[in-house]
Amino acid sequence: MKPFISFVIKETRHILRDKRTMLILFGMPVVLMLLFGFAITNDVKNVRTVVVTSQRDHQTQAAIDRLAASEYFTITATIPTPKEAERLIRSQKADLAVVFAQDFASKHSGVQFIVDGADPNMAQQWTTYAQQVILNPQNSMVNLKLLYNPRMKSAYNFVPAIMGMLLLLICAMMTSVSIVREKEQGTMEVLLVSPVQPLMIIVAKAVPYLLQALLILLIILAMSATVLDVPLQGSLGWILLVSFIYILLALSLGLFISNVAQTQFVALLVSAMMLLLPTVMLSGMLFPVESMPRILQWISAIIPPRYYIQSMRKLMIMGVGIGEVWQEVTVLSGMTIALLVAALKNFNKRLTV
Amino acid sequence: MKAFGTFHAVDDISFSVRRGEIFGFLGANGAGKTTAMHMLTGLNQPTSGTGRVCGYDIRTEYEQIKRHIGYMSQKFSLYEDLTVSENIRLFAGIYGMKDDEITAKTGKLLRQLKFEDHANDLVGSLPLGWKQKLAFSVSIFHEPGVVFLDEPTGGVDPATRRQFWELIYDAASRGITVFVTTHYMDEAEYCDRISIMVDGKIRALGTPDDLKRQFQQPDMDHVFTYLARQATKSSD
Numbered sequence: 337m338k339p340f341i342s343f344v345i346k347e348t349r350h351i352l353r354d355k356r357t358m359l360i361l362f363g364m365p366v367v368l369m370l371l372f373g374f375a376i377t378n379d380v381k382n383v384r385t386v387v388v389t390s391q392r393d394h395q396t397q398a399a400i401d402r403l404a405a406s407e408y409f410t411i412t413a414t415i416p417t418p419k420e421a422e423r424l425i426r427s428q429k430a431d432l433a434v435v436f437a438q439d440f441a442s443k444h445s446g447v448q449f450i451v452d453g454a455d456p457n458m459a460q461q462w463t464t465y466a467q468q469v470i471l472n473p474q475n476s477m478v479n480l481k482l483l484y485n486p487r488m489k490s491a492y493n494f495v496p497a498i499m500g501m502l503l504l505l506i507c508a509m510m511t512s513v514s515i516v517r518e519k520e521q522g523t524m525e526v527l528l529v530s531p532v533q534p535l536m537i538i539v540a541k542a543v544p545y546l547l548q549a550l551l552i553l554l555i556i557l558a559m560s561a562t563v564l565d566v567p568l569q570g571s572l573g574w575i576l577l578v579s580f581i582y583i584l585l586a587l588s589l590g591l592f593i594s595n596v597a598q599t600q601f602v603a604l605l606v607s608a609m610m611l612l613l614p615t616v617m618l619s620g621m622l623f624p625v626e627s628m629p630r631i632l633q634w635i636s637a638i639i640p641p642r643y644y645i646q647s648m649r650k651l652m653i654m655g656v657g658i659g660e661v662w663q664e665v666t667v668l669s670g671m672t673i674a675l676l677v678a679a680l681k682n683f684n685k686r687l688t689v
Numbered sequence: 690m691k692a693f694g695t696f697h698a699v700d701d702i703s704f705s706v707r708r709g710e711i712f713g714f715l716g717a718n719g720a721g722k723t724t725a726m727h728m729l730t731g732l733n734q735p736t737s738g739t740g741r742v743c744g745y746d747i748r749t750e751y752e753q754i755k756r757h758i759g760y761m762s763q764k765f766s767l768y769e770d771l772t773v774s775e776n777i778r779l780f781a782g783i784y785g786m787k788d789d790e791i792t793a794k795t796g797k798l799l800r801q802l803k804f805e806d807h808a809n810d811l812v813g814s815l816p817l818g819w820k821q822k823l824a825f826s827v828s829i830f831h832e833p834g835v836v837f838l839d840e841p842t843g844g845v846d847p848a849t850r851r852q853f854w855e856l857i858y859d860a861a862s863r864g865i866t867v868f869v870t871t872h873y874m875d876e877a878e879y880c881d882r883i884s885i886m887v888d889g890k891i892r893a894l895g896t897p898d899d900l901k902r903q904f905q906q907p908d909m910d911h912v913f914t915y916l917a918r919q920a921t922k923s924s925d
Contacts, residue, residue, distance in 0.1 A: 342782045346771065353770045353811075522764025526828075529730045529760040529837075530783045531752065 339532060343540035350514065351544055361510070361548065365502050365556050372494040373564040380458075380465050385409045388421045388435040395441035399470045403434065408465050418450065425452050432462050434470070447471070484569075484654050495560040496648035497621035499553065500641035503579065504586045504615060507549050509607040511590030514541060516603040519594075534683065542587045549583045550576075569655025577658075578651065578665055582644045585672040589640075592679040615641045643667045699725045700889040701738075706882075708834075711857060711867045713880030717917045721889040722870050723763075723839065729868070730837055731755050743834035756784070759828035759836035759865075763843065767824050769813030773804060776812055777827055784831035798826055818849030822856060829860050836860065838869040842876065854879050874909040885913060887920050 351358065387400050403409045412430055415421060421433035430452075437446030447470060453459045484492070515538070518524040527537055557575070560566040568575070590607070597603035616622060618636040625636050636642050647664035650656050658665070699721040706712040716722045727733035729742055731751030740747040743757040760766075767776045774795055781791045799805050802822060812820060821841060829836050838857075842850045854876065861867050861881075869880070877883050878897050885893040885900075893900050893916060897909055906912045 339782055339785075342779055346768070346775075346779055349775070350768075350770055521769070522762045522766045523768060525732075525762045525764075526760055526766040526780075527783075528732060529755060529758070530780070531755045531785070532783050 340536055340540055343532075343537065344543050347514070347541050348544045351548065357510075361506060362552065362555070364506075365498070365552050366559065368498050368502065369495070369556060369559045369564065372498060373491045373560075380408045380461050382410050383408060383432050383462050383465075384412050384430045385432045385434060385466075386413045386415055386421050386424055386430045387411055388415055388418050388433055389440075390416050390438065393441040396436050399436070399440075399447075402469050403466065406465075406469050408462075408469070418448070421450055425450060432466065434466060491560070491564045491566050492653050493649070495556070495564065495566050496645050496652055497619070499556055499579070499648055500582075500619060500645040501612070501615050501621065502556070503549055503553065503583055503644075504589070504611055504641055505607070506552060507545055507583055507586030508590040508593060508611055509604065510545050510548075511541060511587050512593035512597060512603040512607055513600050514545075515591065515594035516597050516600050520599055535680070538591060538680075538683065542591075545587060545590075546583055549586070550580070553579050553583075566653070568652055570651035570657075574658045575648065575651050578644070578647050578661070578668070581665065581668050581672055582640070585640055585668060585675060588672060588675040588679050591683065592675060595679060595682045614639050618642070619645055621645060640668060640671050643671075699728070699735075699886075702886070702889070702891045704884055704891060704894060706835075706866055706868065708866055709861050709864045711861050711869065711879070711881045713877050713883035714868060714870045714886070715877055715883055715913060716870075716886030717920060720886040720917075720920070722886055725886070726837055726839060726868075726870065730758060730760055757834045759831065759833040761824050761828040761836070761838045761841050763839045765817075765820055765824060767812050767820065767827060770811060772809045772811055773799070773815075773823060774808045776823070777830060780827050781830050786831055794830065798830070802826060818845050818853075821845055821849070822853055825853065825856055829865055832863075833865060835866040835868055838867065840870055840872065842871065842873065850876070874913055877909045877913070883909075885916050887916050892916050892919075 385403065387403070389396055389400070400411065400414075404411045409432070413424065415424075418433070418435050421430070421435065424430040425433060432452070433450040435448040435450065437448075440446045447467075449463045449466060451459045451463055515524075518527070528534065553576070557568065557572075561568055589611070593603055593606050593610075597606055614635075618625075618628070618632060619639050619641040620636065621641070625633055625642065628636065643664040647661040647668075650661050650664075651658075654660075702721075702725060714722055714726070724733065728735050728747060729740060731747065731754050734748065742754045745751075745753040745757070747754065768779070771779065777795050777798070778791055781794075786794075795808075799808055804819075804823070807815065807819075812823065815823070825836075825838070825841060828838075842853055845853065850873070857867055857869070857879075869876075871877060880897065882894070882896050883900065884891045893903070893912070895903065900912050901908065904912050904915055906915055
């Protein structure tokens with residue numbers, strides 16, 4: 337037990353003395369949270385809107401007032417012809433044009449939207465919102481109720497995604513780099529010639545990174561609750577437990593990478609390319625898995641963050657119990673065990689040959 | 690014998706080293722030195738044949754061997770971001786030394802190396818020669834039966850190399866067997882006995898003076914070149 341503790345202390349010293357890496361590790365979550373929370377957002381807000389109408393009857397004016405009053409749209413101009421509106425959009429002076437037909441007042445219909453479709457998702461959102469605002473007066477038959485995220489804030493979506501991405505990246509990258517560094521510097525050879533058990537070296541390496549990851553997780557959760565106003569609906573205990581499984585998975589992945597990589601540079605590259613890209617593109621973080629082509633859906637099925645992010649959305653935002661995420665947790669646990677066994681087997685083989 | 694597929698890296702070598710002897714293990718790059726060393730330190734298993742280190746069988750009792758040897762690798766092998774005393778404590782702890790024993794011995798060692806003022810310096814900030822001396826001292830800190838040195842003085846200046854060899858003599862006089870590989874022929878002259886490997890076989894074995902007489906060469910440099918030229922396997 338004593339050598340184990342002294343190894344944990346040694347690893348902790350490695351981490352604490354590398355100030356620059358520490359700064360990146362703890363700075364990254366904070367910066368990402370602020371960026372995604374405030375700057376990078378696909379919330380509909382202040383869309384520059386021009387109104388096209390040739391007459392000012394009561395009904396049309398009421399619709400325009402409703403648009404102007406909503407926080408989603410800012411009316412920048414009122415012009416007579418659709419041609420003019422198109423010109424404004426093409427010259428980047430407006431995002432959306434709402435064209436009222438001559439007989440809008442009498443028929444309660446006849447609205448055309450002209451929209452900058454360069455970003456199709458946003459264009460879709462703007463028109464949907466505008467439709468709701470214009471055609472949804474008090475006596476409407478259709479009513480919309482948003483569960484879990486009534487204000488439609490994108491932070492609700494991003495916080496679990498950032499957790500999934502950061503924890504994987506930090507744990508896998510840091511363990512693989514730290515093991516490969518010992519190979520590169522020749523200290524691993526000295527350790528292998530010594531009486532310490534290789535397994536102990538690895539476990540001792542994982543402990544400080546595990547603690548660090550949990551700390552980062554707590555920072556993210558605290559920031560999301562206080563700065564981004566994303567409330568924690570579910571129980572903190574379950575969130576931590578699922579995260580713990582996920583962190584173990586990421587650590588195993590790091591160990592696996594360290595078996596393959598011979599230099600720190602390769603370890604970094606492999607971690608970044610193999611983990612970051614699929615996580616961002618295929619885990620459902622940015623693009624919904626359901627709308628991917630079938631083959632990408634299959635690939636995304638083996639990407640661990642997908643299950644973690646899914647379960648975190650359910651636990652944190654929807655506030656369901658652990659019973660509702662048992663599928664994700666089972667998949668994650670299975671993946672963790674498989675990865676850990678594969679990595680350890682590979683690791684032992686390398687030592688005896 | 691150690692075979693990798695059909696390639697016999699180490700083929701039919703046989704030698705014994707006495708306690709407290711300084712045994713030089715020479716050979717051109719690729720001659721099989723490192724493989725032989727890995728088998729003796731338990732990093733590798735021989736394909737056939739056997740050997741004993743400190744009385745333990747290298748095929749079955751390598752866990753025991755690991756306890757009773759010291760090792761200094763070709764690459765510098767201490768942690769650069771730990772201090773001198775942290776490194777000593779870590780490696781001494783690995784070999785199961787007691788805390789008070791470590792503390793007492795650390796003080797003695799630092800005085801001997803004249804390192805007292807640098808006990809709390811990061812190893813990375815020390816000059817290379819100092820690091821090598823420190824790495825050697827750490828590798829024999831637990832008083833092993835044998836210490837294996839894999840090209841310990843690569844890149845070190847001649848003056849520091851002399852000091853390094855004084856440390857080796859000191860260790861040998863305390864009864865620690867020193868098994869050292871080197872490419873410096875002046876260092877080969879310092880050894881009690883040397884062996885020269887060519888193509889995975891030992892082609893010469895004896896004291897430096899014996900070998901010079903046997904191959905009728907004026908110094909070790911010539912002996913080595915004479916033997917290495919007979920190599921048929923690629924050597925870079």
